[in-house]
Amino acid sequence: MSKPIQAINRYKADLREFNFLLFEQFKISALFGRKPFEAWGEDEVRTSLTECYRWVREVPGPLNAPADAEGCRIEGGRVRTPAGFQQAWKSLYEAGWKAIAVHPDYGGAGAPHTLQIMVEELMSGANTAFAMYSGLTYGASEVIEIFGTPEQKAFFCERMFTGRWGGTMCLTEPQAGSDVGSAKTTASPNEGGTYSIRGTKIFISGGDQDLTENIVHLVLARVDGAPAGTKGLTLFLVPTIRINPDGSLGESNDVSVGNIEHKMGINANATCVLNFGENGKCVGVPVGGESQLNRGMPQMFRMMNGARIAVGVQGISVASSAYLNALEYAKERKQGSSITHWKDATAPRVSIIEHADVRRMLLDMKSRVEGIRALAIKLSNHQDWVRSLEGSDDPKIPYHQGQVDLLVPLVKAYGSDQGFRICETAIQTYGGAGFTRDYPVEQYCRDAKIFSIYEGTNHVQAMDLVGRKLGQEGGANFQAFLGDLSKFVVENASHPELGGAVKRLGSAQESLGAAAMRLLMWFQTGNMSMVPLYSNRFLEMMSETAVAWMLLDAAVIASTKLKTTADGHPDVAFYKGKIASALYFARNVLPSVEYKATLMNDEDRSALDIPDAAFATV
DSSP states (O other): OOOOOOOOOOOOOOHHHHHHIIIISSSSGGGSSTTTOOOOOHHHHHHHHHHHHHHHHHTTGGGGHHHHHHHOOEEEEEEEEEOOOOOOOOHHHTTTTTTTTGGGGGGGOOOOOHHHHHHHHHHHOOHHHHHHHHHHHHHHHHHHHHSOOOHHHIIHHHHHHTTTTEEEEOOOOOTTTTTTGOOEEEEEEEEOOEEEEEEEEEEEEESSSSSEEEEEEOOOOOOTOSSSSSSGGGEEEEEEEEEOOOHHHHEEEEEEEEEEEESSOOTTEEEEEEEEEETTTOOEETTGGGGGGGGGGHHHHHHHHHHHHHHHHHHHHHHHHHHHHHHHHHHHHSSOGGGGGGOOOOOOOOOOGHHHHHHHHHHHHHHHHHHHHHHHHHHHHHHHHHHHHHTTTTGHHHHHHHHHHHHHHHHHHHHHHHHHHHHHHHHHHGGGGGSTTTSSSSHHHHGGGGTTTHHHOOOHHHHHHHIITTTGGHHHHHHHHHHHHHHHHHHHTTTTHHHHHHHHHHHHHHHHHHHHHHHHHHHHHTTTTHHHHHHHHHHHHHHHHHHHHHHHHHHHHHHHHHSSSSSTTHHHHHOOOOOHHHHHHHHHHHHHHHHHHHHHHOOOOHHHHOOOGSSSSO
16 A cells, blocks of 8 residues: 655745845836725735745645645535635635735735736745646636626626636537537527537546535637637636526526546646536537627637746746755755765765756856746736736837737747756755655646646647747737847946856857748748747747846845845845856857757758658557
């Protein structure tokens, strides 16, 4: 019999890093006193982070490993979540962490998105599977808040934002996968404005649970006679239990759980097959009413964009804790002697952090975690300025919104890809111990693999970037990105310590611009097959350039702060760490941007030209 998994928190975060991003690099204080963030100041933000970190370590953190081992199960046709989740759910909403950025009209605290992103990282890093239930509920609530009728907003939003009801996003079908336009779920009109829903959705995260009294599913379906493809899809509100006019719950709405997927990771989140209308009794209403028929995809994209940002943050969250756990292990584990005594069999054993390759792996993880997190905060800071400028300086909004749109695929794809790879490196740092369940990094790695797949695979993100985002507003958003980057390079190329790395950033920027022009040439000359072949590579190039920029920006700030920081103060080591991260990434990762640009110039077609039969003879 295997030994039971102990409920011990293994989650770690560095709040000094969080506060640096907020107050020193991105200067969130500039938002304080501005609408709609009048209630927020530095003390409130710092206290929120400290208290949230305490809460995640005390409540969901200790449940992470035991819940992963227990998983979810079906009893009497309903999902039962692991032990402790119901109490944690109640504690989550009593503490208010999930509603921290929700409008006060719906029971929230109205905080900036930038703070919300960091709270999300803390919750997801402590227990990814648990955090997903509330994350999807939040996303569904936002869609209703933005697109719902006044009656729908009043009826659903507060109940969902405050955790009384749950929510999901239902797109994927067995025959469709990422090809959402092939959806076969149907919606037939009834009297009174409702529709009969019939179909099957798969891979529905949190598709059923015992945490809330009801679950509101956002279901893409095709109304009878609607056009083919995505243009004919409507988004429907479909509760698991029917809702009476007074808000009380009625009978079952013919939504059943067909199965819980058996997965590699996130085992404590019920990823379900959901059947709608098996008995012909499932009803739903269009989000926004009858005027919004066939407008499902634009509405769903609002939730998907939020979910894609959240997935990138998931990647950062588990990667960061994996790195910090590996760092702790490297300081404590003694093995081998110093390289300076490599011929002396009697030399004392040293902590493995003294070994060169371990130090390389630790700095590699550190630089990637810090840079990708900064990129996510840059995105959320633009979101906050969009909200703050509404009605006061509207002409500036397109710039900030354009940067949000441009950065979403980078944060989602690069954050999720690197999240898994950083967890892999953390396991390598531990050696064989990391492959066991005695340490948290093997679960982090299993949980992290899904991030590059769901909410649109990372190839979907790459095609979104090169096919839509680069050309938005006639290319103005991408040009603004390059312009901001160029300004940084010009201002810091002569920096006495960082100038060489900044010049490398300038070279990467030039290569990125040239690669974008090559993509444009392929579009214009009809050489379309090359675009999907190289879109992932371009996304990597742009992400690595952006991450290097964020790290070097932080390093410039750190270099300045070091001049006025007293010797012996903990910030001396912190700021030196920021400089080391930037230099390492600029010297070891950033040069690949130029190399990848040359590969695009070669226009290698090997993957396209190989005959199908030549892949294998089986």
